[in-house]
Amino acid sequence: MVGSMECPLLPDEVMSSTIQYLLIGGYAAAHAATAIRKHDAEGSIVLLTAEDHLPYERPPLSKDLLFEEDFKPEETLAKPQSFYDEQKITVRTGAWVKSIDRAAKTVALENGENLTYENLLLAPGAGVREPKFEGSDYGNVFYLRKLEDSQKIRGAINRGGPAVVIGGSYLGLEIASGCLKKGLDVTVIDSHSGPWSKFASPQLQNWRYDHSLRFRSGGHWFEAEFGAGQRERPRSR
Ligand SMILES: Cc1cc2nc3c(=O)[nH]c(=O)nc-3n(C[C@H](O)[C@H](O)[C@H](O)COP(=O)(O)OP(=O)(O)OC[C@H]3O[C@@H](n4cnc5c(N)ncnc54)[C@H](O)[C@@H]3O)c2cc1C
Structure with a gap:
């Protein structure tokens, strides 16, 4: 606390x-x-x-x-x-x-x-939206809204390994770029065609090519990417 x-x-x-x-x-x-x-x-x-x-x-x-x-x-x-x-x-x-x-x-x-x-x-602010896909409640899937969420994600980043970030706008890209700096292999998944799709120019969206960031567009990638990763037991709710 x-x-x-x-x-x-x-x-x-x-x-x-x-x-x-x-x-x-x-x-x-x-x-x-x-x-x-x-x-x-x-x-x-x-x-x-x-x-x-x-x-x-x-x-x-x-x-x-x-x-x-x-x-x-x-x-x-x-x-x-x-x-x-x-x-x-x-x-x-x-x-x-x-x-x-x-x-x-x-x-x-x-x-x-x-x-x-x-x-x-x-x-009362806003709440986190939890997309439902197979495995979305597993222990190595994190949602970011609260202090405790951030502390758990920090622990996972420090443990290393490949990272998948769902959401390719401000927060997702902030986290993705921080993970890249830490040397993690990073994939960003978003339903739009590129990062910051709502406001960025094509040149800015191309930022990802200079930083070896993998970007996947479309919801079906949730399960594909997650299925390829290591699974942990579901969180108790
Ligand atoms: C990870 C993250 C990074 C962000 N980065 C930026 C940034 O760089 N720049 C920027 O401008 N914005 C950023 N934001 C957005 C910004 O933090 C929010 O706009 C801001 O938190 C809104 O403040 P708030 O006080 O309105 O709501 P909140 O901070 O969400 O606070 C609302 C509080 O009300 C409580 N509450 C809700 N319902 C009840 C109830 N029934 N009874 C009692 N308590 C209740 C909640 O538990 C919560 O603690 C970020 C948000 C997140 C999650």
Whole structure:
């Protein structure tokens, strides 16, 4: 856990009173809380985040955290715990909101707690899309969205061996180029005809030929490439 709160429960005074500003999210919510505090020095601010970490930024997950040996997960944090303490912002990690009653102005947490709010900000971000193909749930197939995902991929990259990256746009190509620099044999698979197909010029797309990157176009390559690789047991879910 990166910078998470030691105490899993909200303070009694928060539980029993109406929260002036209730935020649900991560990085964006942390910055919104900071901005709200600048305008309202006293109002109660509570940030609920489902992950077990204080809000963090994701860009390093496909860059520094994967490829820079000295980069620490703590460096991804939007703010350290001391900042929230100073600003009187209560951050609750591992808090999954399962429903919102807008008429009653309450939210229900998965653990059974209910909170009453005056103002609610929703910044729940996006989720990872898991394509379904044979073997997509195997232990050596990774999805990248969370800190833990990045740490697992980092371990796999450091173990070496051929890498297949599904998705040939920003994140996929970032990871592919980092793997190439580490000397891995890399194949990128995308449903489009070339890398960065939505915006790159043909010249830019040809970058791959200068860097011995194998590019496969079309969904059928998922199974073909994966079938040729070493299989590991499915992950337990
Ligand atoms: C690997 C990676 C690399 C990226 N690199 C770049 C980059 O280089 N440049 C760039 O501009 N963008 C990049 N992005 C995109 C950028 O990180 C996102 O746009 C950004 O994370 C959005 O921030 P957010 O706070 O809106 O959402 P998130 O960071 O997704 O945070 C939302 C949080 O809300 C929580 N949540 C959702 N539902 C609930 C609920 N019901 N109850 C409680 N909590 C809930 C989630 O668990 C999550 O922690 C990257 C994204 C990834 C995944």
